[in-house]
Amino acid sequence: MLRSGAEYLEGLRDGRRVYVGGELVRDVTTHPAFRNTARSFADLFDQKQSAEHVDQMSYEEAGERFSVWYLQPKSRDDLRKRMAGHRQMAKWSYGLLGRSPDHVASFIAGLAMHPELFEANRAGFGSNLTAYYDHMRRNDLFASYVVISPQGARNPALYHREGKPVPALQVTKETDDGIVLNGVKMLGTGAVFSDVTWVGNLLPLAPDQSSQAITCVVPMGAPGVSVWARKPFERHALGPLDNPFSSRLDESDGVVVFKDVKVPWEHVFLLDDVRMSREMYFQTPSHVMGNHQAVVRFLEKLRLILGIAYKAAELNDVVQVPAVRETLSKLAASEAGLKAMISGSIEDAETLPNGFMHVNRRELYSALLWCTNNYHLVAETVREMLGAGPFQMPADATFLTDPDLRATFDEYWAGTSGTAEERFKFMKLAWDYLASELASRHGQYERFYAGPQFVHAFYNFGNAPWSELKAPVEEIMAGMVVPPAGQPSSAVKQVA
Ligand SMILES: Cc1cc2nc3c(=O)[nH]c(=O)nc-3n(C[C@H](O)[C@H](O)[C@H](O)COP(=O)(O)OP(=O)(O)OC[C@H]3O[C@@H](n4cnc5c(N)ncnc54)[C@H](O)[C@@H]3O)c2cc1C
Numbered sequence: 001m002l003r004s005g006a007e008y009l010e011g012l013r014d015g016r017r018v019y020v021g022g023e024l025v026r027d028v029t030t031h032p033a034f035r036n037t038a039r040s041f042a043d044l045f046d047q048k049q050s051a052e053h054v055d056q057m058s059y060e061e062a063g064e065r066f067s068v069w070y071l072q073p074k075s076r077d078d079l080r081k082r083m084a085g086h087r088q089m090a091k092w093s094y095g096l097l098g099r100s101p102d103h104v105a106s107f108i109a110g111l112a113m114h115p116e117l118f119e120a121n122r123a124g125f126g127s128n129l130t131a132y133y134d135h136m137r138r139n140d141l142f143a144s145y146v147v148i149s150p151q152g153a154r155n156p157a158l159y160h161r162e163g164k165p166v167p168a169l170q171v172t173k174e175t176d177d178g179i180v181l182n183g184v185k186m187l188g189t190g191a192v193f194s195d196v197t198w199v200g201n202l203l204p205l206a207p208d209q210s211s212q213a214i215t216c217v218v219p220m221g222a223p224g225v226s227v228w229a230r231k232p233f234e235r236h237a238l239g240p241l242d243n244p245f246s247s248r249l250d251e252s253d254g255v256v257v258f259k260d261v262k263v264p265w266e267h268v269f270l271l272d273d274v275r276m277s278r279e280m281y282f283q284t285p286s287h288v289m290g291n292h293q294a295v296v297r298f299l300e301k302l303r304l305i306l307g308i309a310y311k312a313a314e315l316n317d318v319v320q321v322p323a324v325r326e327t328l329s330k331l332a333a334s335e336a337g338l339k340a341m342i343s344g345s346i347e348d349a350e351t352l353p354n355g356f357m358h359v360n361r362r363e364l365y366s367a368l369l370w371c372t373n374n375y376h377l378v379a380e381t382v383r384e385m386l387g388a389g390p391f392q393m394p395a396d397a398t399f400l401t402d403p404d405l406r407a408t409f410d411e412y413w414a415g416t417s418g419t420a421e422e423r424f425k426f427m428k429l430a431w432d433y434l435a436s437e438l439a440s441r442h443g444q445y446e447r448f449y450a451g452p453q454f455v456h457a458f459y460n461f462g463n464a465p466w467s468e469l470k471a472p473v474e475e476i477m478a479g480m481v482v483p484p485a486g487q488p489s490s491a492v493k494q495v496a
Pocket residue numbers: 099145146147148150151186187188189190253441444445448449450451452453454
């Protein structure tokens with residue numbers, strides 16, 4: 001089934017508890033901190049099922065239609081179809097919704113491609129997972145995830161010293177009906193807009209942390225669940241003219257608190273196994289499929305930033321300046337390079353033993369490392385191209401309704417390559433995208449959304465074929481005959 005935007009919004013009115021500071025928000029679809037972004041997510045659902053996009057954004061199986069990110073790929077064409085779907089989602093959201101509905105769903109689709117791994121943990125967990133995957137796609141659910149324990153909750157010594165339980169989320173009880181969860185998890189990007197949140201571990205756990213080794217799914221409206229959201233930029237945005245992105249594309253982040261949350265057994269997929277609670281993402285296509293969405297989304301973001309760079313050069317009449325051209329050339333090369341990495345990762349796709357495919361792991365991780373290492377450099381370069389332009393603009397758009405002020409503005413703010421109105425629109429959008437509080441959060445997001453950078457580097461280290469790479473070096477070394485001691489140096493030259 002493909003849900004409409006209205007159906008999606010209705011699903012958010014489930015009694016969820018979201019705290020903005022001390023204020024409890026009970027309906028995110030109407031609250032000024034969230035309502036426009038909720039509407040933007042709803043638009044994604046509507047666009048996806050529109051006549052123009054439905055073929056690209058969904059696939060059919062046994063007479064039913066499902067969102068394309070639930071497609072479990074068996075061919076390069078399937079991978080291309082998934083990629084086109086991610087790209088379209090990112091285009092609609094200008095790359096600003098990192099956890100759009102295609103992100104976590106891709107992780108879950110990947111996990112469900114290897115249910116044996118969960119069955120080995122406990123009988124029935126594998127079928128729980130495949131049944132839940134099927135439930136998700138049939139109901140077109142939007143999942144967020146919380147897979148990291150909060151910084152303060154990682155050091156048990158502090159709590160043990162004070163005789164308190166460690167606040168990292170854990171199973172506090174098992175009953176005939178399921179498990180009971182207590183504690184906190186970070187960082188639920190998109191949690192306030194999602195139907196359910198996936199609970200798991202992407203950080204390694206110590207052997208004595210087995211009660212934290214829990215993988216399950218929890219509806220956002222479940223009793224005992226609350227989200228403590230960070231400052232919502234949408235609430236502080238002035239409006240669509242001043243903040244075209246912050247006003248409607250702030251996906252929110254928040255710590256998710258669980259107090260005596262009951263999870264039925266059918267929503268539990270792994271327990272107690274500290275190693276497998278993290279390894280599951282790497283021993284299945286899950287991590288690769290989820291991060292494929294991430295780099296494809298990044299590409300769309302990069303393309304928009306390049307558009308901003310070129311437009312800035314045009315409006316400032318500097319496209320012909322050699323130094324500016326050089327900057328634009330380097331940016332263009334980056335975009336083409338990332339695009340090539342993404343295409344190449346499908347060309348060099350890997351076939352898995354069970355007949356499924358995923359994109360080339362190494363090429364994906366090289367793209368991921370490039371994205372996380374370079375976002376802030378690209379954003380900073382383009383921000384520099386704006387010069388003082390954003391600060392020449394009036395404080396906000398209210399002056400536009402005053403005929404006298406408007407006439408003065410139109411006369412004095414125009415440039416040879418753009419009207420005053422064009423310059424106003426451009427500077428506002430560029431600042432909102434690259435330098436506002438939302439932009440700053442994105443700088444942090446792009447660095448950390450898949451873990452810290454040294455971990456991304458490690459993915460590249462761990463998957464590199466070092467034996468194959470060093471083999472020719474060793475072969476050359478073997479051919480370099482060292483003469484016995486006492487031989488003249490000409491013997492060395494002869495060998496060379
Ligand atoms: C905007 C944003 C959105 C996010 N969304 C989600 C989400 O949707 N779901 C989710 O589960 N998580 C999410 N995260 C959390 C993200 O996964 C973590 O931020 C990330 O794993 C890093 O953990 P940390 O923030 O606790 O930093 P820490 O692990 O505390 O690290 C802090 C700093 O120390 C450095 N550091 C730590 N250990 C080492 C080491 N051994 N060697 C070298 N340097 C080290 C790190 O590189 C970093 O610079 C999000 C984070 C951000 C910022």
